[in-house]
Amino acid sequence: MEEILKTNKKTNKIDLKVKLSTLWIVVMFNMIFADIYSIVVELVNKSAIDNSGDIKTIMAIAAVVTNIPILMIFLSRILKYKTNRLANIIAGFLTIVYVVGGGNIAPHYIIAATIEVVLLLIIIINAWRWTE
Numbered sequence: 001m002e003e004i005l006k007t008n009k010k011t012n013k014i015d016l017k018v019k020l021s022t023l024w025i026v027v028m029f030n031m032i033f034a035d036i037y038s039i040v041v042e043l044v045n046k047s048a049i050d051n052s053g054d055i056k057t058i059m060a061i062a063a064v065v066t067n068i069p070i071l072m073i074f075l076s077r078i079l080k081y082k083t084n085r086l087a088n089i090i091a092g093f094l095t096i097v098y099v100v101g102g103g104n105i106a107p108h109y110i111i112a113a114t115i116e117v118v119l120l121l122i123i124i125i126n127a128w129r130w131t132e
Contacts, residue, residue, distance in 0.1 A: 017076055017084065020072075021072075021073050023119055023126075024073045025073050027119050027120060030119070033112065034109055038104075062098075062102065066098075068094055069091070072091045076088060085127045086127075088126075089127045092121070093124065095116075096120050099116050099117060
């Protein structure tokens, strides 16, 4: 188990790459479930999404932006220190903008978005304070 978590035996701290990657996994799951809940709400309200050009463009942008956390799960583990630190800070800020800017006031979204923003701030702070 210790090898999996890459713990430091003296301080019992988890390797920061593993910690960041795990935080990105939690963010991604949270985003997925927030989107699923939003789809269910739309279906219940019987205002199903149409196939207009605006929706297709919005969904394309969402597909690109939601891939940031997906990629960061992997990149947090393989990138070297300097690039990894910068990527986590930039990806964290971009994802916060996406979560807040693309949100709505539905209770499930407010809860999920709050958790996501807190986790993303933890990622940014950890990456910012990261020393080689």
